[in-house]
Amino acid sequence: MGRPPCCDKVGVKRGPWTPEEDLMLVSYIQEHGAGNWRAVPTNTGLMRCSKSCRLRWTNYLRPGIKRGNFTEQEEKLIVHLQALLGNRWASMA
Structure with missing residues (x-):
């Protein structure tokens, strides 16, 4: 499948997510809701691209995932x- 083009930018972290990054993302989503993914890296300080944040939430962190x-x-x-x-x-x- 490959890496999203947004993750090819210099300074964008790749690879496994840390528990601290997961916590930052979950906290942000709980406070602001899911939706404006472009704002997530800027507003959280995560050095991840917006697509990576969206996929992490959707596939691993979202409540209700069985x-x-x-x-x-x-x-x-x-x-x-x-x-x-x-x-x-x-x-x-």
């Missing part, structure tokens, strides 16, 4: 939707 194995009912639903929609995973989600 971790672990699928239930038998969830597996059946996924198989049914895949048969119905093909590999349109975003539509299934």
Whole structure:
């Protein structure tokens, strides 16, 4: 998939996120809400690009993200939707 072009800028940190960075991002989102991702690096002091912040929140830190194995009912639903929609995973989600 590759690195987002915004992360090619000099001074933008790449690689794994630290617990401190996660805390900064979560605190900012709790106070200001998710949405204006371009403002996040500037207003938090994170040396990450806005896309990296958005993806970190969406894929790892957002409340309600389910971790672990699928239930038998969830597996059946996924198989049914895949048969119905093909590999349109975003539509299934």
